[in-house]
Amino acid sequence: MSDTQPAIVLDKVNKWYGPMHVLRDVTTTVGQKEKVVVCGPSGSGKSTLIRCINRLETHQQGRIIVDGTELTDDLRALDTIRRDVGMVFQSFNLFPHLTILENCTLAPIWVRKMPKDEAESLAMDLLTRVKIPEQAKKYPGQLSGGQQQRVAIARALCMKPKIMLFDEPTSALDPEMIKEVLDTMIGLAEEGMTMVCVTHEMGFARQVADRVIFMDRGEIVESGSPHAMFESPQTDRLKLFLSQILRGH
């Protein structure tokens, strides 16, 4: 894989839930090490889009190429892509019956075939990086929401992904915990990770994003640098959305 080839290519992607057209001709490219923030009102298809990138949802038309591999029904291609694409969910989705350490080491051991002690030292490194190494022996239910989300980030990083997807990572958190998660994500961005984040945190978008994509009713309405998007929105839909978001904050 050369460094010049784009990390993610979406080409006229379409998806329907029954008669509902949830993604309409979505076309965009995410370059290596690019940080993209996807925003839009609820029901605009932004979560569906990000979930199509690691095929938690299947698209019905168009092409999605991740790191040079096209997403099809071919399971081997899917395995490769999921190994290289990490995902963080709104509701954390940690495994409640496993300790924090086991949450982090399970996939490296069984998918990457990493020796157990190597996986554990990697997990401890990453838990240290998200600043909760002392919780390693605890169960997810014993941690706060912010701590759980940081574990979820560490768990995804343990697979040494090339691309990280974030699906509204702070939406389920209490306000005082949002910062600790965002700080972790900012740190990750500074290290050069390719990131696609669905989020309403406009401050985060300003600080980190190379590009912001605004979606509404299943299509990309506007995209550009955070400065251009927030200071001089071109479309009425984005103006309306921004005014609602800013009023809420």
Next chain:
Amino acid sequence: MSAIVSPSQERERPPALTVGPAAWLRANLFNNWWSTAITLALGYLLVRWVVGFVDWGIIHAVWSVPSKGPGIADTSACQAAKGIGACWAIISDKWRFIIFGRYTFDDQWRPAISIVLFVGLYIVSALRSFWRWELALIWLVTLTIIFVLMWGGVFGMEYVPQDQWGGLPITFILSTFGLAAAFPLAILVALGRRSTQLPAVRVLCVVYVELVRGVPLISFLFMASTLFPLFMPVGFNPDKLLRAQIAVILFAAAYLAEIVRGGLQALPKGQYEAADSLGLSYWHKMGFIILPQALRLVIPPLVNTFIGFFKDTSLVLIIGIYDLLSAGKIALGEPAWQPYGTEIYLVVGAIYFVCCYTMSRYSRGLEIEFNRSIRR
């Protein structure tokens, strides 16, 4: 006089009569006049019944009777006590038949050891420190020893054909093998029924579950004992116990599969998605993430079904296999003992109760232990 009392000290003791046994009694049994009346009435009945049972079962009971000759008991003492005292003599006279059935009398140490081995196997399997792969080996070895003991024909032990087996070993064999084999099968069927990738497998699993659930266990056993041999090649005739065993396994698996499926459905979708997004394969996802959680959720209904099937094994009576209950019934066939069914059934019932209650208690403990580690 200083009047400063810290509020926290003040609250360390709860108000009088809100905790402790006296408060419990008042809150639950003597809350108002009609609750008090019901408590007293039921209390009176309970005392009457216990006194009556002690009187019948212990004070006036006949514990043994002399014998009139070899194998013939003189039950006149029991007849004299009929109605006022229990005739436990029937138990001391017949207990070996009830426990071991028609198994060769002099060789009954063999089923006796088998029972001990079964109980040992249950205890070992119940201990969490033994939950390693070696446990499968322990099962294999123990069950092999049990069958060698029961069948004989080697190591100088006389061959005892299967139709002479009976009593408690039959109950243990049918339920242990039944549930041990039905459980993994049930998991596969439940997974198959939820498969989206393999529609043919899903249809097969649905048909299997619905077909088996739609038929009573008794007709299943009849089919196994009469219909099945008709379709088999001449000379191939697996023994009756094996056929009943397969029927029990297939039947139990259908019920257990639905319980497991319930557990699979109860798990949040996010657990499946998180496992998928980490790139775990289907079997890793199921084995490490989904099943461990799903099965914990369904411990109560699982144990409920286990207990049900443990008792349902007594239905094999109708195809001529003599488990614990039917052995008790046959023991009553002897004319001298015929009137003392109550005593036999009480004892057999007590054995069933001990087994079922143990399972129930154990599952409670398991639930508490599991919940401790994943409490939120």
